[in-house]
Amino acid sequence: MVRFKHRYLLCEVVSDDPRCRLSLEDRALGGLIRDTIARVHGTFGAASCSIGFAVRYLNAYTGIVLLRCRKEFYQLVCSALPFITYLENKGHRYPCFLNTLHVGGTIRTCQKFLIRYNRRQLLILLQNCTDEGEREAIQKSVTKSCLLEERSDEEELSDSGGEEAAEAME
Amino acid sequence: MWSALDKMPAPATTYERIVYRNPSEHHYMKVCLEFEDHGVGLNVAQFKQLLISALKDLFGEVAAALPLDVLTYEEKTLSAILRICSSGLVKLWSSLTLLGSYKGKKCAFRVIQVSPFLLALSGNSRELVLD
Numbered sequence A: 001m002v003r004f005k006h007r008y009l010l011c012e013v014v015s016d017d018p019r020c021r022l023s024l025e026d027r028a029l030g031g032l033i034r035d036t037i038a039r040v041h042g043t044f045g046a047a048s049c050s051i052g053f054a055v056r057y058l059n060a061y062t063g064i065v066l067l068r069c070r071k072e073f074y075q076l077v078c079s080a081l082p083f084i085t086y087l088e089n090k091g092h093r094y095p096c097f098l099n100t101l102h103v104g105g106t107i108r109t110c111q112k113f114l115i116r117y118n119r120r121q122l123l124i125l126l127q128n129c130t131d132e133g134e135r136e137a138i139q140k141s142v143t144k145s146c147l148l149e150e151r152s153d154e155e156e157l158s159d160s161g162g163e164e165a166a167e168a169m170e
Numbered sequence B: 001m002w003s004a005l006d007k008m009p010a011p012a013t014t015y016e017r018i019v020y021r022n023p024s025e026h027h028y029m030k031v032c033l034e035f036e037d038h039g040v041g042l043n044v045a046q047f048k049q050l051l052i053s054a055l056k057d058l059f060g061e062v063a064a065a066l067p068l069d070v071l072t073y074e075e076k077t078l079s080a081i082l083r084i085c086s087s088g089l090v091k092l093w094s095s096l097t098l099l100g101s102y103k104g105k106k107c108a109f110r111v112i113q114v115s116p117f118l119l120a121l122s123g124n125s126r127e128l129v130l131d
Helices: A018-022 A026-050 A071-083 A107-128 A132-160 A162-169 B002-006 B044-064 B086-097 B118-122
Strands: A006-015 A054-059 A064-070 A086-089 A092-104 B026-035 B068-074 B079-085 B105-115
Touching (some): A018 A092, A026 A064, B044 B068, B079 B118
Antiparallel strands (some): A006 A092
């Protein structure tokens, strides 16, 4: 009851340029977000948001970023994200934008959301893919993820008990 | 004693309470700019630029875009009446408080009166001279 509460923002870096995601770095991105908050919300915003601010997780292949901020000021951070229009790396500027996927209170809820989101994205990729080799690779990963899902559901069922198991099955 | 209280008659007058919740959109501030050295003049455009830059320093682009109006300005006394939307009053007042200098010269904003009604700024009981 007397702990610092945080909000975890799950964002996706969307860009036309494929090199943009590969140049993602947690420190550079953190510095860019802090500068943007200082520009949009001034000294007050910069000071209030940077205390509990951290880039918790970064995936350069999928462009997923998990940011942490204090609960009282997460709206300042959320409202400053649309003002990020480019990523800079070694003198190259890549135009991009940050798409907020989910706001959660803990890392675990964001992780659960991310797993469900990635599964949906795999199915969408399967529909849109053109190459036969790619299609087989994606089908393999889809079946693998389904097996993992069944296994994790069974583990949850054995932990939680009878009634919850019936609800989960439905 | 209890029986006497029970038998008290009901009050003759009925009270009617009217609550006027004023969702006044704007707040009006009478402010005065004081410089440490005298002899510094600003025209109205420079004055507004100073206000906007004070807001921008402390609260960023979002606050600098608040609809702020300078209704009257006197260049001799450097006093003005400002109008700001009610949600931005706290931001404006705190950024006026923390403004320290203009073009390297030390200055301070004195807030004389704040009111949600413009008419209230016409009379100030603090400036009454009692003979």
